[in-house]
Amino acid sequence: MVFINLFFAFFRIGLLSFGGGLAMIPMYLTEVEKHGWMTQSEFMDIVAVSQMTPGPIAVNMASYVGSSAAGWAGAIVATTALALPSVLVILALTTVLSRLKDNPWKNAFFFGIKSAAMALIFYAGWLIASDTLYASLNEGQWMTAAKGLLIAGGCYLTRTCWSKLEPVLLILVSGVIGAIFFGA
Template sequence: MVFINLFFAFFRIGLFSFGGGLAMIPMYLTEVEKHGWMTQSEFMDIVAVSQMTPGPIAVNMASYVGSGAAGWPGAIVATTALALPSVLVILALTTVLNRLKNNPRKDAFFFGIKSAAMALIFYAGWLIASDTLTTSLHDGQWPMAVKGLLIAGGCYLTRVYWSKLEPVLLILASGVVGAFIFSGQ
């Protein structure tokens, strides 16, 4: 019976929760308390451990809760049930998109989505840039703002011309360059 309860509880969480693992915590806690799988204190410990371990927090919490409720088979059931709604939705979308493979409206739809994503990425970049530049310029540190723009431009050109460079390495290299050129500020 515990496996059935785990399956349906985590299937519901996977199907009806949006916003990532932290947004799922209230649904997890409701199920945990309803079924008596662990105390609220034990669950909060699992939330903390799930944040520290590699991987998505929602999957980590499902594995830990399932394990606490029914050992490693419970972890497998809970994790599978959590992921299953996403898998089913992806399969359904893939089927629909394959049927619309050569449909010009589908292409236009995705062009619109890509345009919106591009706008949101530019907006995020603008927020970061304006905050950085406003802080530098407000403090009267023109040279610092110019150096920041040079690092940003260098990163952009590096990524465009040497696109095989990992973004993480580019960020770390920018941090090293920043530490070197801004350390005297």
């Protein structure tokens, strides 16, 4: 039963989500909580690890969640189910979209999709921020939250000022700074 649930949950995520892996986070979290595959805190750890590992974040998250739910076979089922709708849709739409290249309705439709994806990415950012920063504030750990904001702000400024800087390097440096700030 777990394999069927994994397949349909990740097929639905792959079919109905737009905007990449970060925009999928709310849908992932809904499925993970609905099926009890892991806690929200465990899922947020998976998001962080998925961002650091090579490959698309959505595929990495599907593999981790599937593995957590049903071992390596669950990882294969979840990853395949996530990718299958994209493959089918791309095959079907390739010829249609090439014919509608300059169609204003098509352009307006995709503008709407990008706007929704942007909102979902902001929401994913809010989930991550609330898991790391807001939880610290609720527990009265103001300095922990301030250090987290300092790391996040530093990453944002570094990335916007030096966009050629490799994101992997930025993540590794942030990890080292986090170890210094929060290490025992």
